[in-house]
Amino acid sequence: MGRAFEYRKAAKLKRWGAMSRIFPKLGRVITMAAKEGGPDPELNPKLRTAILNAKAQNMPKDNIAAAIKRAMGKDAAEIKEIAYEAKGPHGTLMYIECATDNGTRTVANVRAILVRNGGEMLTSGSLDFMFTRKAVFEFDKTDSIDLEELELELIDFGLEELEEDRLPQENGEDKEIIRIYGEFTSFGELNKALEERGIEIKKASLQRIPNVPLELAEEQMDEVSELIDKLEDDEDVQVVYTNLA
Structure with missing residues (x-):
């Protein structure tokens, strides 16, 4: 993704941390992993990785424990991983990975953000070779x-x-x-x-x-970055991958 991306991402995560926005996203990943493979990280590699990444973002132990506990509840919501493919401004391509308990809500929100910011949804499989x-x-x-x-x-x-x-x-x-x-x-x-x-x-x-990183001018990069930020601000969106250099 490059150094510029890391700087932008670091600032983004710092803001998320201050607003406690990132913890619910990390919690969903932990809950999904625990529900799929059990609550013991020693026996569940996927959960162990989810906890590792949560700790890297300074997620409190109590939040991690609560996310695991939710997975074990009888009324636990069925959270699914969904990936959407999209085209953004200036030839950018995007994989938008989500974790959601309501796919209808998520796809509507993602589509609306894209349309309002010069992007569009693509059919599944469009970016397989990109x-x-x-x-x-x-x-x-x-x-x-x-x-x-x-x-x-x-x-x-x-x-x-x-x-x-x-x-x-x-x-x-x-x-x-x-x-x-x-x-x-x-x-x-x-x-x-x-x-x-x-x-x-x-x-x-x-x-x-x-596979083919895209170079953009600074003004174009700012426009694309704004779209990525808006997508990542959605509670269901976990991460956005792009073809930016």
Whole structure:
């Protein structure tokens, strides 16, 4: 997604955190995972990953516990994952991943936001060849990690690429991180291999990576960013992937 995206995203998450908007979104993912595979994260890898990502956003333990408890309730809402494909301004393409208990409401809200901001919904499958789904993990760079050795070891578990990056922090300094990519079918194997090597994973996800990244002028980027922000402000929208460079 690039450094500019990380800066925008960091500011967005900071605002969400202050408004407690992101916690309900994370809670839905935890509830879905717990309902699907059980409430014990040690026996439920999907739940373990959901909790990991929630902690990375400083979600309180009580909120996490409450989300798991909701999944075990007899009257728990049936939350489903739905992905919509869309076209935005200036040739941008978007995958809009949602978690919802009311698909009719969600698709109506997403369509309305797109139309009001120069976008449109596409038929399912339209972007199949425009994005590749990857398993993505992030962890802090430390002196104890030999990156060359780690890269060689992880190839056997589905690693495709390892990169170093720097992420902006609230104190104005950058933090050095390692990001690895693998086939989405290798998510479980890579996750286990990292855990077995004592590496503390900070983020883990299945992402949609654009096959042909799109470069935009700054003014065009601002317009697209505004649309993405409005989509992500919807309570059912979990994440928006684009073909932006």
